[in-house]
Every structure is written in structure tokens, then in C-alpha cells.
Amino acid sequence: xxxxxxxxxxxxxxxxxxxxxxxxxxxxxxxxxxxxxxxxxxxxxxxxxxxxxxxxxxxxxxxxxxxxxxxxxxxxxxxxxxxxxxxxxxxxxxxxxxxxxxxxxxxxxxxxxxxxxxxxxxxxxxxxxxxxxxxxxxxxxxxxxxxxxxxxxxxxxxxxxxxxxxxxxxxxxxxxxxxxxxxxxxxxxxxxxxxxxxxxxxxxxxxxxxxxxxxxxxxxxxxxxxxxxxxxxxxxxxxxxxxxxxxxxxxxxxxxxxxxxxxxxxxxxxxxxxxxxxxxxxxxxxxxxxxxxxxxxxxxxxxxxxxxxxxxxxxxxxxxxxxxxxxxxxxxxxxxxxxx
Amino acid sequence: xxxxxxxxxxxxxxxxxxxxxxxxxxxxxxxxxxxxxxxxxxxxxxxxxxxxxxxxxxxxxxxxxxxxxxxxxxxxxxxxxxxxxxxxxxxxxxxxxxxxxxxxxxxxxxxxxxxxxxxxxxxxxxxxxxxxxxxxxxxxxxxxxxxxxxxxxxxxxxxxxxxxxxxxxxxxxxxxxxxxxxxxxxxxxxxxxxxxxxxxxxxxxxxxxxxxxxxxxxxxxxxxxxxxxxxxxxxxxxxxxxxxxxxxxxxxxxxxxxxxxxxxxxxxxxxxxxxxxxxxxxxxxxxxxxxxxxxxxxxxxxxxxxxxxxxxxxxxxxxxxxxxxxxxxxxxxxxxxxxx
Numbered sequence: 183x184x185x186x187x188x189x190x191x192x193x194x195x196x197x198x199x200x201x202x203x204x205x206x207x208x209x210x211x212x213x214x215x216x217x218x219x220x221x222x223x224x225x226x227x228x229x230x231x232x233x234x235x236x237x238x239x240x241x242x243x244x245x246x247x248x249x250x251x252x253x254x255x256x257x258x259x260x261x262x263x264x265x266x267x268x269x270x271x272x273x274x275x276x277x278x279x280x281x282x283x284x285x286x287x288x289x290x291x292x293x294x295x296x297x298x299x300x301x302x303x304x305x306x307x308x309x310x311x312x313x314x315x316x317x318x319x320x321x322x323x324x325x326x327x328x329x330x331x332x333x334x335x336x337x338x339x340x341x342x343x344x345x346x347x348x349x350x351x352x353x354x355x356x357x358x359x360x361x362x363x364x365x366x367x368x369x370x371x372x373x374x375x376x377x378x379x380x381x382x383x384x385x386x387x388x389x390x391x392x393x394x395x396x397x398x399x400x401x402x403x404x405x406x407x408x409x410x411x412x413x414x415x416x417x418x419x420x421x422x423x424x425x426x427x428x429x430x431x432x433x434x435x436x437x438x439x440x441x442x443x444x445x446x447x448x449x450x451x452x453x454x455x456x457x458x459x460x461x462x463x464x465x466x467x468x469x470x471x472x473x474x475x476x477x478x479x480x481x482x483x484x485x486x487x488x489x490x491x492x493x494x495x496x497x498x499x500x501x502x503x504x505x506x507x508x509x510x511x512x513x514x515x516x517x518x519x520x521x522x
Numbered sequence: 523x524x525x526x527x528x529x530x531x532x533x534x535x536x537x538x539x540x541x542x543x544x545x546x547x548x549x550x551x552x553x554x555x556x557x558x559x560x561x562x563x564x565x566x567x568x569x570x571x572x573x574x575x576x577x578x579x580x581x582x583x584x585x586x587x588x589x590x591x592x593x594x595x596x597x598x599x600x601x602x603x604x605x606x607x608x609x610x611x612x613x614x615x616x617x618x619x620x621x622x623x624x625x626x627x628x629x630x631x632x633x634x635x636x637x638x639x640x641x642x643x644x645x646x647x648x649x650x651x652x653x654x655x656x657x658x659x660x661x662x663x664x665x666x667x668x669x670x671x672x673x674x675x676x677x678x679x680x681x682x683x684x685x686x687x688x689x690x691x692x693x694x695x696x697x698x699x700x701x702x703x704x705x706x707x708x709x710x711x712x713x714x715x716x717x718x719x720x721x722x723x724x725x726x727x728x729x730x731x732x733x734x735x736x737x738x739x740x741x742x743x744x745x746x747x748x749x750x751x752x753x754x755x756x757x758x759x760x761x762x763x764x765x766x767x768x769x770x771x772x773x774x775x776x777x778x779x780x781x782x783x784x785x786x787x788x789x790x791x792x793x794x795x796x797x798x799x800x801x802x803x804x805x806x807x808x809x810x811x812x813x814x815x816x817x818x819x820x821x822x823x824x825x826x827x828x829x830x831x832x833x834x835x836x837x838x839x840x841x842x843x844x845x846x847x848x849x850x851x852x853x854x855x856x857x858x859x860x861x862x
Binding site: 262 | 604
């Protein structure tokens with residue numbers, strides 16, 4: 183997430199998608215896959231998730247060059263049990279594998295009311311929220327999550343044994359889908375770095391000093407490599423469960439089997455659940471309930487006087503702005519993309 | 523959770539179940555339902571979850587007397603779409619409704635690989651972990667959650683608009699199931715009260731003072747009625763999503779429609795998802811993965827030198843002790859139960 187950096191260029195959305203797709207064609211992507219992957223990167227930046235959008239594209243290209251990601255690999259069905267399927271991502275591009283598996287979960291939910299696809303041997307899915315929005319656009323309630331390399335110490339421990347294992351939950355709503363996309367660490371390393379660069383403290387404790395004291399000092403957390411799970415012991419437990427469930431369902435790697443190097447992180451496990459509430463005869467009721475809940479949330483008395491925002495609300499505002507003014511992209515990265 | 527209070531009696535497990543069942547028979551429960559409800563209460567205390575076990579039985583009896591809970595009501599199927607069903611709890615006993623719906627989700631997962639049952643118009647399910655253990659005993663990976671009355675201010679707000687909406691995730695494992703049972707507030711009001719009575723501060727900030735300062739003072743949080751969501755804005759978002767998803771799937775009440783009174787909290791919405799990993803041809807693999815993850819967790823270097831515990835690990839130890847020495851029950855409550 184975050185705000186555009188001061189030097190960012192604003193690139194028209196369509197121009198951005200086409201430029202990214204062109205680069206991917208050069209890496210052996212088919213035309214269709216190049217466009218879909220390009221769109222997923224561009225959409226993340228368009229929606230304000232700059233950390234996992236175009237600004238991450240160069241790292242993705244390195245992963246292609248280093249053969250961490252196999253541009254041509256497509257996910258294959260491993261085993262199936264009605265509404266439940268296991269797929270193997272074959273080390274293909276994480277965003278294409280994830281998109282395919284959420285699409286398959288949506289199809290399964292058409293047939294069975296609910297569908298679940300577990301995916302192993304895949305790569306970083308970039309912005310997890312992408313797959314929540316994808317499901318919500320299809321009218322589905324969705325839950326999906328991924329494990330990651332070890333990057334988070336369990337509560338009470340010093341060394342990172344857990345992943346920050348992002349969890350996504352989406353509920354469709356006519357006036358704007360409600361989509362939560364949250365990692366199990368209080369702050370990502372990217373967010374911590376950005377606070378340090380701005381020279382400000384974190385708004386709440388985000389990890390430990392090397393002496394084991396809770397701290398709001400971003401530099402101290404980067405040094406100790408001990409970020410904090412959300413809710414202390416609670417997020418620690420939740421991160422463990424997400425890893426266990428994803429790896430067990432996918433028959434894939436658990437966090438402890440994934441290389442602890444952002445450039446080499448690969449063969450992660452994911453799970454995608456889509457549920458079709460319209461089949462329960464309550465499509466209107468579902469929309470009505472969502473509106474009632476959001477309306478009640480907006481009525482909350484706040485400290486600032488501003489309304490409480492629901493997950494995904496800011497995305498729509500940012501999307502509007504970025505479609506109008508152009509999508510913010512780091513100038514050097516845009517230069518790299520244009521050079522191809 | 524918690525430790526037995528100093529004055530607690532230790533009652534043999536079987537005697538406890540029978541005494542509780544006898545009382546429920548007097549309230550019009552059938553023999554079978556009385557025993558199942560009694561067992562769910564006794565199991566919670568046996569497993570160390572004293573706050574939601576036998577010590578909560580008197581409040582449950584009040585709810586029966588006040589007709590908040592209808593002793594004789596059974597859940598009925600409202601609509602169905604293959605692996606997805608919606609049930610109506612008809613204001614029956616929450617623990618029986620929840621048990622029935624998890625059982626049904628398990629059956630559906632037998633047929634379809636995954637099953638989801640949404641339940642509306644039900645009552646407090648007591649210990650949420652009960653239904654996670656139930657699924658894990660059946661070899662299922664499970665996710666279930668409930669909404670509650672409004673008892674938690676959204677991040678940035680002053681008034682409680684969110685429920686603390688407990689979330690349960692279970693993964694079966696031969697050497698001990700891994701079961702997480704966590705509410706979205708950092709501490710329950712019960713836990714906050716118990717810290718205050720002991721005259722100690724919370725180990726981490728658990729809410730706000732009336733002036734809006736984060737605090738570890740339990741009394742100040744009881745006064746402000748502003749407990750803290752886990753992970754600040756993150757748990758606030760997660761609590762909202764759980765409410766939205768449960769109420770939309772169940773076609774039932776959202777938190778904002780539930781009476782904000784612990785004695786009158788009723789007609790809540792819940793969701794139960796069970797997944798059968800054995801149907802993916804990987805039963806052994808699932809167990810092996812779970813063992814690997816737990817073993818890695820146990821290898822973490824800790825601050826205290828003690829091993830990091832996985833969710834559910836302490837339950838098994840407490841269960842052993844309480845089966846051996848008797849289940850701790852508040853003396854006055856045991857007297858009330860014995861009088862019938």
C-alpha cells in the first residue's frame with residue numbers, strides 16, 4: 183500500500199498495461215498470459231498497492247531471468263474431489279497461477295455452491311487482494327491465502343520461523359466490494375523501510391529491538407529482524423494455521439521448506455475458496471446485509487471526525503484518481519519497462 | 523482460557539457431564555441433546571477453557587429461563603446448493619446448533635471434498651474451539667466463525683460497532699490436533715476483569731483509556747469500554763469481514779442487528795467450513811506436513827528457553843491433568859448444578 187513517491191511519473195493505465203505486456207512477451211509469455219500478468223501488475227498500482235504493483239516488476243523480471251519463475255509453466259490439476267481440487271503451479275508466474283486457481287474455485291462454486299482449490303509449487307502472487315477482487319467481481323464471497331518464506335518470529339521466539347502469510351477475504355457489494363488483504367505481520371518490511379526513510383517512528387509498536395524490547399523504531403526492527411505478528415500471540419497462531427492449512431491442502435511446501443531469501447522465495451503453497459451466496463436464494467439479501475453493515479460502520483463516532491473506512495473503500499478512491507491522472511510509477515522503473 | 527481459580531473444586535469428568543445433563547433434562551432437553559450439551563460444557567472446562575465451560579453454565583440457564591434460548595428448538599435446513607447449505611437455528615441452544623452444523627459440514631465434505639454450512643438465528647456457541655476439535659477428530663481441516671453483539675470499536679472509532687467475532691481454524695494431526703480459537707479483541711472482557719482482580723497490568727496494551735490513550739490498565743479499559751482489536755486496524759478489518767461473510771452466507775443478522783447485552787445477545791450468524799484432505803490422496807502427506815511444521819516451530823530459539831507452543835498444545839496437557847485430578851469448577855456453581 184502507500185502513497186506515490188514524490189518523483190513518481192503518472193502513466194496512463196492502458197499505456198502501462200501494454201508496456202508491461204510487451205516486456206513479458208520478450209520473456210516467452212504468450213500474448214494472452216502477458217496481458218493478464220501485465221494487467222495484474224498495473225491494477226495493483228492503479229489501486230494504490232504500489233509495493234506489489236509495477237514497482238515490483240523489476241524483481242519479477244529478475245526471478246524470470248534467474249529461473250525462479252518459469253515463464254511458460256502452466257498450472258496442472260493434480261487431484262480432485264468434487265468441489266475440492268489440488269493443482270500444481272509448476273513454478274510458473276505466481277499471479278497467473280493464482281488467477282487461474284481463483285477462477286477455477288469460482289467455477290467450482292458455480293457447480294457446488296462452494297469451491298476450493300489448493301495450489302502448490304507456485305510463486306509470489308504479488309498483490310493478494312487481486313484474487314479477492316476477482317472473486318467479488320464474479321459475485322463470490324472468497325477466502326484465499328498464501329504461505330511465504332520464513333520472515334516472522336513466532337511469539338516468544340527470536341528467529342523467523344513463520345511466514346507473514348497474507349490472508350484475503352472478499353465480500354461482493356454493488357456500491358464497492360469489501361476486500362481485506364492483510365499479512366500477519368503488523369508492518370511489512372517495505373512499510374518499515376519507508377518509515378525509516380521518512381525519519382518517522384511507526385504509529386504503533388511493529389517489532390523488537392535486538393534487546394527484545396517492543397519498539398516503534400523502524401531501524402531497530404530492520405536490525406533485529408524481529409517484526410511483530412498482529413495481536414502478538416494471536417497473529418503468531420493465525421500465521422501458523424494458514425501455513426499448515428495451505429501446505430496440507432496443496433500437498434506442498436510449508437514455510438519451513440521455503441528458501442528465506444526474497445530473490446529465491448519459490449514453490450509456495452496457496453488456497454482459494456469461493457462461495458456463491460446467490461445460490462442460497464439470497465443475492466439481494468447478501469447485498470442488503472453488506473450495505474447495512476457498511477452503513478453502520480460509517481455511523482461510528484470517530485476520534486478524528488472522519489468516517490471509519492471499510493477494507494477496499496480507499497482502493498476505489500485511489501483507482502478513480504489514478505485512472506484519471508495516470509498510474510504512479512517510479513521513474514527509473516518506468517524507464518526500464520520502456521526500454522524493454 | 524485461564525487457570526483454575528484458587529477455590530475451585532475438582533469434579534470427576536463423568537460426574538460433571540451427568541450432573542449438567544440432569545439439569546438440562548429439567549429444562550426440557552431430550553436425553554441425547556442434554557448429554558451432548560453437557561459434554562460440550564464439560565469438555566471446555568476439561569480442556570482449560572474455564573470461561574466458556576461449566577463456569578458459564580449458570581448464564582446459559584438464565585438464557586433458557588429468559589427464553590433467549592429455546593431448549594427444544596432444532597436447526598432446520600433453509601436452502602441448499604450442493605456443498606453449501608444455509609440452516610436456521612431457530613433460537614435453539616447455540617452449542618447444539620453449532621455442533622449439528624459442523625457435523626453437516628463434515629458430511630458435505632465427505633460428499634464433495636469441502637462442505638460449508640451457514641447458520642442464522644442461533645445462540646452463543648460457548649467455546650468456539652469445540653467445533654474445531656470436532657472437525658479435526660473427523661480428520662477434517664476446518665474454518666468456522668461466529669459474529670457477536672457489538673463489543674469492539676472499529677479502529678479509529680469510539681463506540682463498539684464490531685463484534686469480537688471468534689475465528690477457529692483446525693488442522694488434524696495424529697500427535698495432537700492444531701486448533702486455533704481466537705477472538706478479534708486482544709483480550710476478552712473476562713480476561714481484562716481477571717487482570718484487574720489480580721491487580722496486575724495487561725502484558726501488552728489491550729485498549730484505550732477514556733482519554734483515548736493506549737493502555738495496559740485493565741480498569742481503564744473496562745471504564746472506557748474501548749478494548750483493542752488485534753493488530754489495531756488489521757483486526758478491525760478482519761472482524762468486519764467475518765461479520766459480513768457470516769451474516770451474508772447465513773442470510774442472518776449482522777453484528778449491528780444483535781442486542782448489545784450479554785444476557786440478551788441472540789440470533790447470531792455463523793459459518794462452518796470442513797475440508798477433507800484425505801480425498802486428495804494425501805492423508806499421510808497431510809499428517810507429515812503438520813508434523814514437519816510443528817517440529818520446526820518447536821526448534822525456534824525462544825526468549826524464555828521454553829519451546830514455542832502451537833495452538834492446542836496446552837489443551838492436551840490441561841486435558842490430561844483435569845481428567846486425572848478432576849475438572850476445576852467454581853464451588854458455588856457446582857453447588858448450583860448439584861441442586862439442579
